Each structure stands twice: as C-alpha cells, then as structure tokens.
Amino acid sequence: MYARIVGLFWVVGDLAGLALAQTGPIEDLNALPAPELYQRACAACHGSDGRGYPGGEWRERTGLLTPPPDFTDPKFNSREPLEDWVAVIRDGGRPLGLSPQMPSFGLVLTEAKIRELAQYVKSLGHDARYPPGELSFYRGHRTTKAFPEDEFLLISNYERLRSGGTVFQETLYYARRIGPRYQWEVKGTSAFATGEAVRGEIEVGLKWAVAYDLAHRWIFTVGLEPALPVRSDEEWSATLYGTFGKALGDRWTLQSSLYLKWSPPAGAEGWTLRWSGVVHGIFTSARRGLFPALEWTVERALHAGVRTRVWLLPQVYAALSRRGHVALSIGPEIPLRRDPDVRFRVRAFLLWDYADGPFWMGW
Ligand code: HEC
Numbered sequence: 335m336y337a338r339i340v341g342l343f344w345v346v347g348d349l350a351g352l353a354l355a356q357t358g359p360i361e362d363l364n365a366l367p368a369p370e371l372y373q374r375a376c377a378a379c380h381g382s383d384g385r386g387y388p389g390g391e392w393r394e395r396t397g398l399l400t401p402p403p404d405f406t407d408p409k410f411n412s413r414e415p416l417e418d419w420v421a422v423i424r425d426g427g428r429p430l431g432l433s434p435q436m437p438s439f440g441l442v443l444t445e446a447k448i449r450e451l452a453q454y455v456k457s458l459g460h461d462a463r464y465p466p467g468e469l470s471f472y473r474g475h476r477t478t479k480a481f482p483e484d485e486f487l488l489i490s491n492y493e494r495l496r497s498g499g500t501v502f503q504e505t506l507y508y509a510r511r512i513g514p515r516y517q518w519e520v521k522g523t524s525a526f527a528t529g530e531a532v533r534g535e536i537e538v539g540l541k542w543a544v545a546y547d548l549a550h551r552w553i554f555t556v557g558l559e560p561a562l563p564v565r566s567d568e569e570w571s572a573t574l575y576g577t578f579g580k581a582l583g584d585r586w587t588l589q590s591s592l593y594l595k596w597s598p599p600a601g602a603e604g605w606t607l608r609w610s611g612v613v614h615g616i617f618t619s620a621r622r623g624l625f626p627a628l629e630w631t632v633e634r635a636l637h638a639g640v641r642t643r644v645w646l647l648p649q650v651y652a653a654l655s656r657r658g659h660v661a662l663s664i665g666p667e668i669p670l671r672r673d674p675d676v677r678f679r680v681r682a683f684l685l686w687d688y689a690d691g692p693f694w695m696g697w
Contacts, residue, residue, distance in 0.1 A: 364447045368454035371447070375439065376455075380405065384458040400433035404459075409511070411459030413467045413689065418621075419452040430621060431656030431696030463514035465546045469553040471579045471587040472651045473663065474612030474629045475681045478591045480555045480579030482517035482543050484689035485509045494678040499528040509541075511689075517541040534564030551581035571597035587614045605636035614651060621658030625651040629665075644670040647681065657696030659687040 363371060373382060379402050380386050386402035387395060396402075403410055418430065424445070427436030439448060470481035475489075489505035502525070509519040521537040541557035560572040577591040590611035596604050612629035629647040634640070649665025664682040686693050 363442060364444050368447075368450045371443075371451060372454060376451075379435075384455065398433070398435050400435060402436075405455050406459045408459045408461035408464050408514070411456060412461065412464035413470070415467045415470075416452055416456060417619075418467075419455060420449055421619075423448045423452055429656065431658075461514065465515070465543050465553055466548050468548060468581075469546055469551065469579060471581070471589050472614045472625055472627065472661075473683075473685065474589060474610070474614075474627060475647055475649065475663065475665070475667075475683065476631045476645075477589050477610040477612045477629060478541075478555075478557065478575060478577045480543070480553045480577045480589055482511045482515065482541055482555070483509050484511055484687065486686045486688055487683050489683040490681075492680045492682075493676050495675055496677050497675075501525060501527040515543045517543075531565075533568070535561050535568075536564065537561040553579045555579075569597045571595055582613075585616055587616065588612070606633065607636055608633045612647075620656075622653050622656050625653065627651055627663075627665075641671075646670065649681075655697045657690055659690035659696060660693060661685045 363375065366374065372380075372384075379392075379396050379398060381402070384405035386392060386404050388404055390401075392398055392401050405411055422430055422432060422436060423443075424438060424440040426434065426438030428434045439451075443451070465481060467481075470483070471479070473479045485507075486509075487505070487507040489507060491501075491503040491505075493501040493503075495501065503523060504526075505521055505523040507519065507521045509517055511517050517540075519537075519539040519541070521535075521539070523535045523537070525533040527533075537559055539557055539559040541555055543553060543555045546553040555577045557575050557577070558572065559575070560570065562570050573593050573595040575591050575593040577589060579587070579589040581587050588611065590609070593606075593608040593610070595606040595608065598604060608631060610629065610631045612627055614625050614627040616625055617623075627649050629649060631645045631647070632642060633644075634642045645667050647665050647667045649663055651661060651663040653661045655661075662682070662684050664680065667679045667681055669676075690696065
C-alpha cells in the first residue's frame with residue numbers, strides 16, 4: 335500500500351517536474367475563483383454549463399459509466415444539501431455511494447475553496463420556489479413528512495391481540511413530486527386478521543409545501559387525504575393536516591402534524607383530531623447510519639364520552655445504503671393507558687427514495 339502511494343508520488347513528482355520544466359511554477363488552483371476553477375477541474379465531466387451533456391454525448395465524450403447530473407435542474411439541485419456536495423467534492427463519489435468516477439479534490443483544494451465550488455455549483459440551478467434538501471427530515475411512522483418526496487414505501491404493522499389473534503396490516507405507498515412545491519401520493523392498505531375477512535383501503539393524497547425558511551431551518555406543509563374502503567360496507571373518510579418540520583440545533587430534528595379527520599357518521603360524530611410528532615437524533619455526518627427517534631400521538635374524537643388516547647413510539651431509523659436512499663425504520667407503539675384489545679403493536683417501514691437512484695445502487 336505504502337509502496338504504491340510512494341510510487342504514485344514519484345509519478346506525480348515526475349509530472350510536476352515536467353510541468354515545471356516546461357511552463358514554470360505550477361499554478362495554485364486554490365487561487366482561482368470558483369467559476370474559473372470549475373471550468374478547469376470539473377467542466378470536462380460536468381459540461382461547461384453544468385448540464386452534464388444532456389444529449390447523451392457523455393458516453394463518447396467523457397468515458398464515464400454514470401451520467402453526470404444536470405446541475406441546472408432546480409429539482410435535482412435543490413434536493414441535495416450543500417454539506418453533501420462539499421463532502422462529495424472533498425472525498426469523491428464513493429463514500430456517499432455515488433460513482434467512484436467522481437474524483438476527490440480534498441488533497442488539492444482547501445476546505446474553503448471546496449465550499450466556494452459547492453456554492454457555485456448550487457447557484458447554477460438555484461430556484462427559490464423549490465424547498466432545499468436541508469429541510470428533508472427523516473420520516474416517522476404516524477407523523478407526516480414535511481418535505482415533498484419521490485418515495486416508495488412498504489409499511490407493515492403487526493398487532494398481537496389480547497384475544498390471542500394477530501392482525502397484519504400491509505401498505506404500499508408511492509409519492510411523487512409535482513413542480514416545485516407539490517406532491518401527490520397513493521396508498522393501498524390491506525389488513526389480514528386471523529379468522530376475519532381481509533379489509534382494505536385506498537388513500538390518495540395531495541401535499542403542498544406552503545412555506546420554508548432555510549436560515550431558521552423550518553418548513554410547513556399542508557395536505558388532504560381522502561380514503562376509500564375497498565369493500566362497500568365500510569366508511570370512507572377524509573383527513574386534512576398541517577405538518578411543521580424544524581431542525582433543533584445540529585443534532586436533532588422535529589416534525590409535528592395536526593390532523594382533522596372526518597368520516598360520514600351515523601350521527602354527528604364523525605370528527606377526530608390527532609396530533610403526532612417525532613424527534614430524530616442525528617449523531618453521524620454520513621448518510622448511512624442509525625438514527626434513534628421518539629414519536630408521540632394524541633388522538634381525540636370530537637364528541638362526548640370518548641377518552642383521549644396517547645401512544646409513544648420509540649423507534650430507530652436505519653439508513654442502509656451509503657447513499658441513504660434505502661432505509662428501514664421499526665419500533666413498538668406503546669399506549670400510555672392499557673389498551674383493552676391490543677397486547678402489543680409494532681410498526682415498521684422500508685423506504686426507497688427512488689429519485690436518488692435504483693434500489694440496488696449506492697450501497
Ligand atoms: C472524471 C469526471 C469528473 C470530474 C473531473 C468531476 N466530476 Fe463531479 N461527478 C462525476 C460523476 C460521474 C458524477 C455522478 C455520480 C453519480 O451520480 O453516481 C459526479 C457527481 C458530482 C456531484 C454530485 C452529486 C450528487 O449528489 O448526485 C457534485 C456536486 C460534483 N460531481 C461536483 C464536481 C465538482 C465541483 C468538480 C470539480 C471540482 C467535479 N465534480 C469534477 C464526474 C466528475
């Protein structure tokens with residue numbers, strides 16, 4: 335290993351000697367302003383306008399195996415936090431599960447210059463209508479994510495009943511962004527209970543990121559989710575919600591949602607109010623890692639004679655891939671007051687952020 339590195343230095347030294355002999359002192363790249371440095375060090379692969387050969391010429395022109403991204407696309411550009419790009423430029427593509435052909439510049443450029451470059455590349459596709467990826471906080475189970483997403487989830491709930499039976503509930507969830515601020519989603523749920531017919535529900539939803547503030551690191555989103563039963567003898571419902579997300583210092587994030595649900599009642603008893611929130615702890619700067627979280631839910635039917643119910647859901651969010659785009663989250667949901675029917679409940683989901691690439695890439 336050391337011999338190889340020394341060997342490399344010999345080669346580099348020789349090249350430097352050659353350059354010196356031919357052109358005088360080597361220029362210090364750190365002295366160049368970011369736009370010029372970009373043209374020198376990055377444009378060969380990323381294109382001089384940052385669009386990365388959108389016509390597909392990258393195959394012939396660059397010898398790359400992965401197409402370089404289009405930095406001028408505001409949807410792509412806004413989604414990636416600045417710090418991630420600082421890390422990619424410093425350490426290369428590999429540590430974040432990107433193509434190893436994205437080289438590392440940490441040995442050549444100063445940290446300040448790398449930051450300046452990252453900011454320059456960010457500026458190529460800046461569009462303030464798109465909320466920035468810094469405000470994309472980890473997902474909880476009962477709290478809605480505030481950031482609009484391109485995601486696919488498999489959600490599983492398992493309940494052990496006091497009667498001895500079990501209930502499995504499986505949900506497939508698909509979300510897609512539309513334009514700068516919207517997201518639509520569709521959710522299909524089936525519940526399998528021992529000794530009972532399968533129940534099911536289709537939910538569609540529209541979410542709108544109303545406002546955000548990057549300096550204070552918050553985002554506010556509202557949404558509407560009508561749910562239709564698959565069998566005709568069940569009720570439909572509609573839920574209106576608002577979700578607020580905020581970073582609490584560097585190590586914690588909070589998301590909290592307030593839901594108002596209505597289902598056509600027999601009497602005037604159709605309204606339910608629910609408040610959920612989740613706090614995640616972030617103790618690693620890598621995307622892959624374990625992120626502990628605590629979630630709470632308070633639910634109250636808005637008619638007399640029904641008790642308020644409270645649950646706590648300690649959980650762990652495990653970002654599995656180096657790219658962070660595949661994650662698993664699991665935790666037991668514990669009622670504060672003994673549940674007369676349910677002995678034990680576990681919630682889990684497997685998440686794939688498909689905008690960050692295929693499921694199998696970036697590990
Ligand atoms: C040898 C070719 C090459 C050079 C030179 C190069 N890059 Fe890259 N870069 C790539 C490739 C390929 C990717 C795509 C990686 C992927 O998507 O897996 C990439 C990805 C990136 C990303 C990506 C981010 C993301 O989150 O998807 C940033 C930022 C970036 N490069 C910045 C730079 C900067 C700044 C320079 C110049 C200092 C530079 N690159 C030089 C090939 C290169």
